[in-house]
Amino acid sequence: MEQLQTGALGGFRDYLRAVGYGAGSVRMLESCTREFFVFCALPPGEVQPANILSFYAYLQVRPSQRGEGVLSGKMVDHYLYSLRVFFDWRQAVGTSDHHPLSGLQLPRLGDGRRLPLSVTETGALFAAAHHEREHAVLHLLYSCGLRRSEAVALEAVDVWPDRGVLYVRRGKGARRRVVPLASRAAASLGAYLRWLSVQLPGGSQRLLVGSRGQALTGDRLCRLVRELGERAGLDAVVTPHRLRHSIATHLLARGMSLEQVRDFLGHRHADTTQIYAHFQNGGL
Known part of the structure; x- marks a missing residue:
């Protein structure tokens, strides 16, 4: 020994x-x-x-x-x-x-409350989204891996679909980061921004707003994704963190390095990211 x-x-x-x-x-x-x-x-x-x-x-x-x-x-x-x-x-x-x-x-x-969704379950969740805002929310929480607090704090000027990036200016621990937008996420967020400009021609400071133009709260965001999960027929309760957990697990399973996923999620330490690695094969 x-x-x-x-x-x-x-x-x-x-x-x-x-x-x-x-x-x-x-x-x-x-x-x-x-x-x-x-x-x-x-x-x-x-x-x-x-x-x-x-x-x-x-x-x-x-x-x-x-x-x-x-x-x-x-x-x-x-x-x-x-x-x-x-x-x-x-x-x-x-x-x-x-x-x-x-x-x-x-x-x-x-x-088991933090088990990630499978790729199939994630696909069903996106298929259940019918509104530009619903698609945008899923892409922010899953495709971009944002925390709930980061998503509701985003401003419209932080998202640049044509450049393929969004800026997180108020991350955990006051850390900022640039998040790359995949083509589908960029297209979805671009469509949402166009919808937003029509609904609120005077402009909106916050990116995520309700039907009356009020900033979406964290609690309302949670209800929205939970309702999407129910609409998709998923047994799992869908939360913003579960979507963030899911994209981290899926990226690691596709071969992205631990350090790259750490930077993508805005983690300070690698051990926070490593937690997701042992879900790749469905267990420990």
Whole structure:
């Protein structure tokens, strides 16, 4: 174990710091990974899927050290997430082409409220939109990955469909960023801006407005996307964050790098973005 600490785990810790994980996340990932290797008593290159499954079963009955009872489902998810990041790292740097979690479909044990929509569900959601404003909202939250607060704060002058960009001037932590517009998103937002100019010929400062020209609130935005989900016949409750989560997961699944998705979403640390990576295969 001491050799593992100075070797694989040491390199893993350095990697996490190098790609921008926060200090707390580095400690958590390293600690969870270390506990796995104590449990299985094998070097990384000899770990098999059966060892992961045994550890998964153990975690579900492992006593919690912070209170009575066993580990929460969310904590079990954290352990398996840590192992996926660890073996992803070893595979990425060429230390090993062996990934014992590859192909394993382990269900998440947390509450599941943040599970992303599938590509098919996302398509159904767009098909259910009938109004220029509804299409614009979906493109802002999904195609552009905006937070709810960012979407309602957008002004009409922040969107440039002809240049293929929009500007987030009031991002989380007062950070600004430029978000690229895919062709469909640019066309949809262009159509919405033209509709807006007809409905409000005097101009509107805010991009998203209600039927009477009043700025759309965050609560109204949530109701709108939830109603779209119901209209599309989706079982999942659709929220602005779920759409943002979904585009992050889909971009990672298409091969976009973690750093590119981090910048696209406006995250400060890579660990915030990495959370989405383990949803690519439908589980942990």
